[in-house]
Amino acid sequence: xxxxxxxxxxxxxxxxxxxxxxxxxxxxxxxxxxxxxxxxxxxxxxxxxxxxxxxxxxxxxxxxxxxxxxxxxxxxxxxxxxxxxxxxxxxxxxxxxxxxxxxxxxxxxxxxxxxxxxxxxxxxxxxxxxxxxxxxxxxxxxxxxxxxxxx
Numbered sequence: 001x002x003x004x005x006x007x008x009x010x011x012x013x014x015x016x017x018x019x020x021x022x023x024x025x026x027x028x029x030x031x032x033x034x035x036x037x038x039x040x041x042x043x044x045x046x047x048x049x050x051x052x053x054x055x056x057x058x059x060x061x062x063x064x065x066x067x068x069x070x071x072x073x074x075x076x077x078x079x080x081x082x083x084x085x086x087x088x089x090x091x092x093x094x095x096x097x098x099x100x101x102x103x104x105x106x107x108x109x110x111x112x113x114x115x116x117x118x119x120x121x122x123x124x125x126x127x128x129x130x131x132x133x134x135x136x137x138x139x140x141x142x143x144x145x146x147x148x149x150x151x
Contacts, residue, residue, distance in 0.1 A: 017096050018096065021089065021096060022089065025092075031046070031047055032082065032085070033078065035047065035064055036060075036074045039064060039067075039071075039074075041065050047061055048062070057081055060081070
């Protein structure tokens with residue numbers, strides 16, 4: 001199986017997707033807590049590699065790396081970042097839910113269209129068959145004699 005493929009077969013469901021998103025946010029929260037609670041410079045530098053960081057978050061991480069962010073400001077900064085992560089997680093979960101709903105609706109519409117066309121073809125075939133003239137079966141020439149295969 002390829003990387004990221006579901007272990008039990010079939011497509012991943014919404015709950016699996018949500019668990020994956022939540023797990024990645026848990027990891028991020030742990031990294032930020034490690035940086036701001038213990039002043040871990042290596043973890044801060046690792047987080048700075050993320051190109052999607054806001055300028056405030058990037059500045060706070062640089063403050064930890066350069067030791068310019070005072071110890072007293074770190075808990076409040078961490079709290080702000082954690083609130084932002086919580087909001088980001090909610091947005092990500094909502095987006096995935098909407099994507100799955102859109103996919104389901106599109107799939108349902110496609111299957112419905114398939115059955116509509118199939119039923120239309122069957123009905124056309126039925127009406128064509130119903131209006132065909134009935135051609136009588138061929139009669140044998142010698143009706144009085146025994147059948148040809150009788151011995």
